[in-house]
Amino acid sequence: MVPRPWRVLGRRQETRDTFTLELEPVGGGDMRFGPGQFNMLYVFGVGEVPISISGDPARPACLVHTVRAVGSVTAAVCRLRRGDVLGVRGPFGHGWPVAEAAGEDVVIVAGGIGLAPLRPALYHLLAAREKYGRVVLLYGARTPQDLLYAREIERWRGRFDLDVQVTVDAATGGWRGNVGVVTTLIPGARFDPPHAVALICGPEVMMRFTIRELQARGVGPARMFISMERNMQCALGFCGHCQFGPAFVCRDGPVFRFDRIQGMFGVREI
Amino acid sequence: MHTLEPILAEHPFLKGLRPAQLQVLVGCASNVRLDAGQYVFREGEEANRFYILRAGRVALEVFVPGRGPVVIETVGEGDVLGWSWLFPPYQWHFDARALDLTRAIALDGDCLRRKCEEDHDLGYELLKRFAQVIMHRLQATRLQLLDVYGHAPAR
Numbered sequence: 029m030v031p032r033p034w035r036v037l038g039r040r041q042e043t044r045d046t047f048t049l050e051l052e053p054v055g056g057g058d059m060r061f062g063p064g065q066f067n068m069l070y071v072f073g074v075g076e077v078p079i080s081i082s083g084d085p086a087r088p089a090c091l092v093h094t095v096r097a098v099g100s101v102t103a104a105v106c107r108l109r110r111g112d113v114l115g116v117r118g119p120f121g122h123g124w125p126v127a128e129a130a131g132e133d134v135v136i137v138a139g140g141i142g143l144a145p146l147r148p149a150l151y152h153l154l155a156a157r158e159k160y161g162r163v164v165l166l167y168g169a170r171t172p173q174d175l176l177y178a179r180e181i182e183r184w185r186g187r188f189d190l191d192v193q194v195t196v197d198a199a200t201g202g203w204r205g206n207v208g209v210v211t212t213l214i215p216g217a218r219f220d221p222p223h224a225v226a227l228i229c230g231p232e233v234m235m236r237f238t239i240r241e242l243q244a245r246g247v248g249p250a251r252m253f254i255s256m257e258r259n260m261q262c263a264l265g266f267c268g269h270c271q272f273g274p275a276f277v278c279r280d281g282p283v284f285r286f287d288r289i290q291g292m293f294g295v296r297e298i
Numbered sequence: 299m300h301t302l303e304p305i306l307a308e309h310p311f312l313k314g315l316r317p318a319q320l321q322v323l324v325g326c327a328s329n330v331r332l333d334a335g336q337y338v339f340r341e342g343e344e345a346n347r348f349y350i351l352r353a354g355r356v357a358l359e360v361f362v363p364g365r366g367p368v369v370i371e372t373v374g375e376g377d378v379l380g381w382s383w384l385f386p387p388y389q390w391h392f393d394a395r396a397l398d399l400t401r402a403i404a405l406d407g408d409c410l411r412r413k414c415e416e417d418h419d420l421g422y423e424l425l426k427r428f429a430q431v432i433m434h435r436l437q438a439t440r441l442q443l444l445d446v447y448g449h450a451p452a453r
Contacts (some may be wrong), residue, residue: 050414140447170447197442199369204397207369209441215310216376231446237437258441 139230
């Protein structure tokens with residue numbers, strides 16, 4: 029699959045090492061995607077990297093990606109400026125089950141940059157708010173300076189139909205919010221466990237402990253969905269780099285229903 | 299006459315205690331209201347109480363010279379605050395400061411230790427509950443120490 033050229037329309041620094049890029053297709057067009065899907069971003073002459081789509085699915089002509097600079101390709105993506113062009117292949121994979129969650133409470137648990145792939149799901153839920161029960165966002169980050177989308181979170185907190193709880197692992201004097209890991213928000217979160225669907229994304233260890241807490245609240249494994257991350261390269265299930273037991277994360281994921289991978293999730297070698 | 303018993307009985311930390319045990323706790327309990335910014339206790343002070351939080355939030359802080367107060371944890375509605383009253387030398391190890399207007403029930407540590415010595419069933423029940431709180435906080439602290447967000451790959 030050949031990358032399509034997209035031009036950088038805007039670039040915003042979210043944290044010390046994380047940037048959000050808004051892209052428009054060179055020559056027009058759009059890209060319809062589902063919340064939780066990802067694209068392969070290609071910086072010409074540098075390389076390609078899988079990045080979740082973090083924009084609004086209702087705005088397919090504007091592609092949004094939030095990227096953390098951790099390697100040579102992601103650092104190159106983060107260095108792009110307005111007007112630069114990069115290649116985009118996608119969208120790939122299976123995303124969050126937002127349609128299936130209709131009529132249920134939805135609990136979104138995000139850790140660190142894990143909020144980025146969940147943001148499209150939240151946009152979708154808020155656009156069709158009447159279709160869902162309680163919607164709860166539990167978001168944890170390392171420090172207050174590492175929170176993504178700070179202004180947007182502030183706006184979300186002001187809504188009466190959305191319960192937003194934010195916590196950080198460490199803070200100094202100026203922070204008046206919660207301090208503690210994101211799992212500590214789960215016992216007090218207001219949702220009905222037997223009728224809740226949980227969407228979870230963050231570092232794998234954070235997701236492991238989140239699943240335990242949600243299970244302790246009574247959320248069943250078939251009602252929990254996690255976004256897995258592996259070394260995705262072809263994004264089509266051919267190369268095998270992202271193999272996860274019998275599944276390929278790029279093709280069968282990145283979002284999995286937890287009961288379907290439960291047996292593999294705890295296997296350290298996979 | 300209104301007593302604190304129904305409030306204590308409904309709090310997650312004490313839910314399921316027998317009425318007679320709750321009666322004992324009521325004898326050691328008092329209502330507390332803390333304004334935002336007000337200290338609940340300070341490091342080094344005598345730890346002679348613990349708090350059943352009903353509303354609001356409290357930050358546990360440690361003062362680090364050169365950095366000022368560093369918040370290590372926040373607790374809120376449904377949580378319990380303070381276990382130093384249980385163990386010698388009965389001194390607070392951290393500062394606790396209300397972040398919002400906070401309502402709580404304070405339980406007198408001296409009073410409760412005495413009652414627990416007289417009634418080991420009550421003492422065991424409370425210790426089991428405190429052990430669970432301590433276990434959860436320890437697990438959360440270990441996760442915090444992992445710094446899981448520090449080096450996650452890009453998405």
